[in-house]
Amino acid sequence: MKMSVQELRDFLEYKAGQYNQSGFIANDPVSVPHQFERREDIEIAGLLAATLAWGRRAQIILKANTLVKLMDHAPYDFILHAGEQDFRRFRHFVYRTFNGEDCVFFLKALQEIYRTHGSLEEVFFPGGKEVEIRQAISNFRNMMLQGAYPSRSVKHLADPMRNAVRSG
Numbered sequence: 001m002k003m004s005v006q007e008l009r010d011f012l013e014y015k016a017g018q019y020n021q022s023g024f025i026a027n028d029p030v031s032v033p034h035q036f037e038r039r040e041d042i043e044i045a046g047l048l049a050a051t052l053a054w055g056r057r058a059q060i061i062l063k064a065n066t067l068v069k070l071m072d073h074a075p076y077d078f079i080l081h082a083g084e085q086d087f088r089r090f091r092h093f094v095y096r097t098f099n100g101e102d103c104v105f106f107l108k109a110l111q112e113i114y115r116t117h118g119s120l121e122e123v124f125f126p127g128g129k130e131v132e133i134r135q136a137i138s139n140f141r142n143m144m145l146q147g148a149y150p151s152r153s154v155k156h157l158a159d160p161m162r163n164a165v166r167s168g
Contacts, residue, residue: 004130005121029053030066040076043120048075051106051156052095063095067103076146079111109144117143119158134160 003011025031031044049064070089073077078086087107091100117123123143124136131139138161145157 002130002132005125005128008125009132027061028057029060029064031061032068035068036075038076040079040114040119041074044071044075044079047110047120048106052098055096056089059095063093067093076114079107079114082107082111096137096155102156103151105149106144106156107152111148112147113143 019025019028019030025034029049029052030046032049033042036042036045045064046066048067049060052060052063052067054060067090068075070093087104088134090103090107093100093103113123120140123140125131126139137158141157141159145154
């Protein structure tokens with residue numbers, strides 16, 4: 001199914017209206033990116049929360065907030081300006097199968113993406129072009145895996161183009 005950037009925005013706006021209610025947000029991992037107003041902070045906090053989003057919601061929220069705290073409650077600024085010394089504080093992070101090595105890889109890959117492309121949107125939809133959602137996710141995955149990466153970290157990045165089944 002091809003979806004334009006505008007169609008995706010419309011769909012997400014519809015879903016946001018459905019779930020953007022204080023009763024739902026407070027006890028859901030979406031509460032983590034909801035702490036922010038800046039688009040880039042929301043993107044980073046949302047991606048990290050989504051990456052951890054399996055298991056008990058309370059634990060997901062706790063661990064995602066731990067990551068935000070380790071980024072001094074400023075994910076975008078941290079990603080843009082972090083050096084090797086800053087990444088060390090994530091080495092002991094663990095949530096289920098996502099460990100410190102995975103975390104540092106994700107943060108460094110995000111740093112490269114933001115320094116090179118400016119936003120996650122540009123990675124999912126290069127040049128604002130209309131692409132199939134599976135292709136958009138694949139674009140992101142490929143960008144994350146451009147540099148050196150730990151082989152164990154690949155399992156945290158879905159590949160919708162591999163063994164994907166088309167419906168219809």
